[in-house]
Amino acid sequence: MTTVSEAILSRRSIRAFLDKPVAPDLIKKIITQSARAPSGGNLQPWYVDVVTGDSHKKLLDLMDKKIADNPAGETRDYDFYPSDLPDKYTNRRRATGAGLYEAMGIAYDDKLARWDAMKLNWEFFGAPVGLFFSIDKFMGKNQWCHLGMLMQNISLLAIENGLATCMQEAWAVYSETMHDFLNLPDERVFYCGMALGYEDKTAQVNKFITEREKLVKFVSFID
Template sequence: MSQTRPQVTTVVNDRASVDAAIESRFSCRAFLRDKPVSRETIEEILSVARRAPSGTNHQPWNVYVLMGEARDSLSRKVCEAHDKVFADPSLAESYRENFDYYPEKWVSPYIDRRRENGWGLYGLLGIQKGEKAKMHAQHQRNYVFFDAPVGLMFTVDKVLGRGSLMDTGMFIQNIMVAARARGLHTCPQAAWDEFATVVKPHIGAPDTQVLLCGMSLGYADETAHVNTFHTPREGVETFTRWLG
């Protein structure tokens, strides 16, 4: 599809809607399973998202869209593996992440924000420290895409550099914003990474690609208590240095 709009002269008249699409994005953890998203809508979202920038326009992203039985059978496979690891933690070595999404050693202030996020969510759900079975069950909600009818998996080729991860991140953000513009919600999920050895064969991703993350896509369950959980953000003054 060729670009038909003159980018340099396009005027965005409704700033409030653009801002609202960004600011209303959150990690939705309960979707309406019985309210499908059409393939046409998904293709529209991906078409918009592909305008994300990338170094030298090399467009490093690959997307795998899972719906119906493809989605359900992957969930069954990964939930089974997740249960096995819970029953026998020594099996975790069999499901090592192929992409170091998180650091090996956490330091402040990042560890503090992570703890605030984790205990904030568990506290909302009434899960107390040490209730491992309940934590396991909540974590496994990732692997059923929080009941969303659509799952997405994102990969890049292993030969590419770290800049490609930044490019793909911008592409993924575009997907989430474009989804909001269509009344949809999303949840980007690093949780799938540790089960890449299960995910990649299922989606047909070659060994030359690395799994970066998954994503749930659908209509939010507005009655679900878990969807009242919204993470805080640092003030602009915390991460900004003005020069000149």
Template structure:
């Protein structure tokens, strides 16, 4: 800071920036219904430029992004939804996403989310057709005008997957800060082969997840979905601090 700078003004600027970031983090949610309003390529580029400041081991930046809009998005959606509607067996996950054996508390949290969503939609237990229809909305990016495919080279190790996860989080927060909403979609990784063909992915790339980006539809019933979070004391330990 130079002698001519006002320290109070600098503090206010930092506080304002922190408030903006905090609002974006607190406001972020997984949106499951979007309006058709288009999103400009320049906006997506700005979001990705911000997200690219994410840290990575030795700065290798192992993430890759394929942005789908217009006809490219339409081809991907048509291929995935047609396959899903036909009940065709999907390729298995290219990686293990969920626990092999579910246990508490994770199983309870997953079930709570599922039944909260189905409850809002009026989908009852055993209503397989409507469950499948809701699942299929994943493969239409929940009608968002832009879909991202996040990939990583197959020869990368676990540390690089952590780096990609941090990058994905940065994308979500950057989009929220710019007035857009998102939904990260690990389900798209199950269509790795289909998307590889329609999006022209390199054989050496593995889809990590998709991200739907657009303007949320506040009138959709899913906008009322609440996803509770554990309080800090439920997942964090503080060592060495005074009582």
């Protein structure tokens, strides 16, 4: 049995998946267990849409057209990053991007190749299952945090079950399309997607491991 530490330490964002289906009962089990996530007042402020099979194919075909017609994307429901991100964070973001492109054999200044790599997001990187997360518009920052806990549970339970994930805010670049496709009510915010499937262990891109800051950089022990 996978321990929690093993699941946490082996979880990575996986960006190449095998063309191998995930049993529907396993998807249901993982989401059911993930919903044991805590939430303030036990509001459980989350909605999950699972896209597989024919609807998965329909979505990928639709995205092909949307990306071609509108590569800049649509009006987003929220900002991915604050506009004036201090250097400390910008540097981490750049280092992660650079490492990822290096793993894919893409030169950092090769914008075309980077765009081709970016577009793989909208194919779930080959994963047969797409999960989408949304939340009621009236919910606040607090409840968004709790939705994140559900998502983290899914990514860890995926590991326990031999699966892998990549969280994907890239889908929110096409929020209007996703609202329509998932038939979300107007009062819902489309947050994020998640690719779920079996890792392609031969893919170079999956060998990339991101850095983490040392404890002293972000923890204060108040004795």
